[in-house]
Amino acid sequence: MHFDVLVVGAGISGIGAGYHLQARCPGKTYAILEARERLGGTWDLFKYPGIRSDSDMYTLGFSFRPWTEPQAIADGPAILKYLRETAEAYGIDRKIRYGRKVVRASWSSEAALWTVDVTTSDGRSEQWTCSFLQMCSGYYDYDAGYMPGWPGMERFKGRIVHPQAWPKDFDYAGARVVVIGSGATAVTLVPAMTDTAAHVTMLQRSPTYVVARPAIDPIANWLHRRLPETVAHGLARWKNILLQMYFYRIARRQPERAKQGIIRMAQAELGPEVDVRHFTPRYFPWDQRLCLVPDGDLFKAIRDGRADVVTDEIDSFSETGVRLRSGADLTADVIVTATGLKMKPAGGIAVTVDGAAVDFGKTMNYKGVMYSDIPNFGSTFGYTNASWTLKADLTAEYLCRLINFMDRRGYAAATPRNTDPETVPDATPPLNSGYFQRGADIMPKQGSKAPWKLYQNYARDLMSLRFGRVDDGTVVFTPRAEVSRKSA
């Protein structure tokens, strides 16, 4: 089966790509190949208690589909509902082919064509072809989360659970719970599990910046009461984009001041009884992602004594809990390993270009949307310092601009190529969080200079992806006539 564009993945990015392709390239055929049986990606996979966004829905939602719920920080089911309704409203759901895991993609320059090998959920093999392949497959392994492993785990008599594989109807009522981790998942789980658990301890090796934020955005709701939906959504979105850019800039320019400000706010939320050292990281704000907690729910749970934080390292597991390096023991009935994700570039598919295998760890990322020396191949990767969807929307717009440009000029292939000897791969990850460090070898690199450098800046990307020249001298185009001659 042939399509002009094949999109891999039906999460936020794939649904957004579908919308932009329909709206901006109406003459093109496309399909979305999704390994799972449902759309939504992350927001369908994760089922742990309290699962929610930590960015506001005016920016995590699409530019083209207003978020009209009163909560700006939404829970997982509400986000999934929004994604389902968006896919249905624009007929994108009819373009999704479920139960189709892409395992291999092979580019032929002679035919200017991708051949895509798929394994279906009932074990069949299928072959699809397309002119352009757009990866919207996220950034982590769906099969399992990251689990470092500790001595003696097998001895533990209670239950060990990873948030990525949360057991259905898991009852932890009355249990003493230890949550290992200090990232977004841990700070969500801890207050959520205090609903029925006897007590919840967050056990962290090192602290993270945690910032309380109102779950409701009064300005956005005020706009929604007075203005048409799309106008209100657009204004709320821009307000939040600009505020986020402003705070990020301040934090990077005056790191010590930002650090002290965040710690002061944490102390004010926690009250004088709680030691704020548990919320005083060794790094500066935005070296790693900040954790936002709606209405300070984590701080409140600690203040009320329903939860506490321990900063220490695990020595080993025992029958009844964990033994810490300090010599202390934590008793637990349930241990949740909120230890993160395993990075996985390009949905784990094996990519070849004219028979040569691509090692993504050796590629350079062009504008954060394509890769060096891989023709007609895009991928969607959101921001690390702002909502994912902001970059996903821009990426899809760029894909459509590129396709329309190639059509107008009669080009069959577009390949970013680095010909500037001064531009070299820069292995610095966008954040120094554990999962980026663990994935450093396998993930694509940014370059030392534009258009290969990633600025993590929406305004800059908007100018570059929406308005910048498509024919910028870095993307090399192959005329259609050349391809037809070769393949004839």
Ligand SMILES: Cc1cc2nc3c(=O)[nH]c(=O)nc-3n(C[C@H](O)[C@H](O)[C@H](O)COP(=O)(O)OP(=O)(O)OC[C@H]3O[C@@H](n4cnc5c(N)ncnc54)[C@H](O)[C@@H]3O)c2cc1C
């Ligand atoms: C718990 C959690 C909370 C988060 N909270 C936020 C937040 O608040 N704000 C924010 O901006 N970001 C957040 N993120 C990041 C989040 O992943 C993005 O916001 C967004 O959901 C990513 O969407 P996506 O469509 O690009 O990828 P995903 O949601 O990961 O979807 C990828 C889809 O591709 C499919 N797929 C993968 N490989 C293949 C293959 N080989 N063949 C076929 N299909 C394939 C998967 O099955 C999946 O459906 C969070 C992430 C997690 C894990």
